[in-house]
Amino acid sequence: MTLKTDVAIIGAGPVGLFAIFECGMVGLRCHVFDALDVAGGQCSALYPEKPIYDIPGFPRISGAELVERLETQAAPFNPVFHLGQRVDQLQRLADGGFRLVTSKGLTLEAGAVIIAAGAGAFGPNRPPLPGIESYEGKAVHYYVRRAEDFRGKRVVIAGGGDSAVDWALALHGIAAHIHFVHRRDQFRAAPDSVAKLGQLNGRGIDIVVPFQLAALEGDGTSLDAVVVTSLDGENRRLEADALLAFFGLKSDLGPIANWGMELALHHLPVDPATCQTSQSGVFAIGDVATYPGKLKLILTGFAEAAAAAHAIYPLLHDGQPLHFEYSTSKGAPGLAAD
Incomplete structure (x- = not known):
């Protein structure tokens, strides 16, 4: 069965x-796709509990709360989500619309497409440890969604960047004990955070340097210990219930790069007035979009979402111009005024 909608949105991050909301406000129905199995993009996968300070109207808001509020704002427009699947094919139809086919075989036809894919599909750089795949999602994690999931656990954190150091600080006092493993005694994280980590060394956190991950001990699901080794061949066995491996992300545009649009250093150049790509009817917003003076901020992506929605309306209504109304006068379905 082929599904049909007005707009297909590729990427379920904040932008x-x-x-969805901006399209809904001009009467356009949306289906939304994301390779991750949860909405929220990197906000959900990488920093759900870390504060964000540059969202208008919120002096401080966590990634998870921002995603929750955006979902609430979009919900009255009844978006259809297709999570945990990548859009592999984008084909132009005779009527000017598009057919999308996903990695799970789902087929959708849409009048226009908005690509909000951030830096593209992303995934963790997995440490080369034998048998690590069987532990992933149970005892080995590349993202932290809730600090409380590690309460009372013995945790090994590996890495030397901001994610590793920040989560070591955040889990201090929650985890029973933390071993912090890095292959050298210099870190790439913010100096203030590194200083705080050093102050906690021996006080719930043991810094293990210069060592690197060597092996996992356990039954393939539950972890007993993480074995680390130094450059001199010294081995240490760190008792652990969980391994948090923060070695960065690998990302690429994947199939998007083969859809016939102009590319610029893994980004999609767009008209800043409409956010349309070099292919008519396909728009790009958020970090994946580029134009002179572009600022890679969530709030910039929000403005681009509005521009794209307003540009799509006449495309799907035979050129009929959109009668612009402010939300203060028009209101929004399902969102009661205070």
Whole structure:
């Protein structure tokens, strides 16, 4: 069965979620796709509990709360989500619309497409440890969604960047004990955070340097210990219930790069007035979009979502111009005025 909608949104991060709202405000129905199995993009996968300070109207808001509020704002427009699947094919139809086919075989036809894919599909750089795949999602994690999931656990954190150091500080006092493993005694994280980590060394956190991951001990699901080794061949066995491996992300545009649009250093150049790509009917917003003076901020992506929605309306209504109304006068379905 082929599904049909007005707009297909590729990417369910904050900017993609806000695009649902902006499309809904001009009467456009949306289906939303994301390779991750949860909405929220990197906000959900990488920093759900870390504060964000540059969202208008919120002096401080966590990634998870921002995603929740955006979902609430979009919900009255009844978006249909297709999570945990990548859009592999984008084909132009005779009527000017598009057919999308996903990695799970789902087929959708849409009048226009908004690509809000951030830096593209992303995934963790997995440490080369034998048998690590069987532990992933149970005892080995590349993202932290809730600090409380590690309460009372013995945790090994590996890495030397901001994610590793920040989560070591955040889990201090929650985890029973933390071993912090890095292959050298210099860190790439913010100096203030590194200083705080050093102050906690021996006080719930043991810094293990210069060592690197060597092996996992356990039954393939539950972890007993992480074995680390130094450059001199010294081995240490760190008792652990969980391994948090923060070695960065690998990302690429994947199939998007083969859809016939102009590319610029893994980004999609767009008209800043409409956010349309070099292919008519395909728009790009958020970090994946580029134009002179572009600022890679969530709030910039929000403005781009509005521009794209307003540009799509006449495309799907035979050139009929959109009668612009402010939300203060028009209101929004399902969102009661205070």
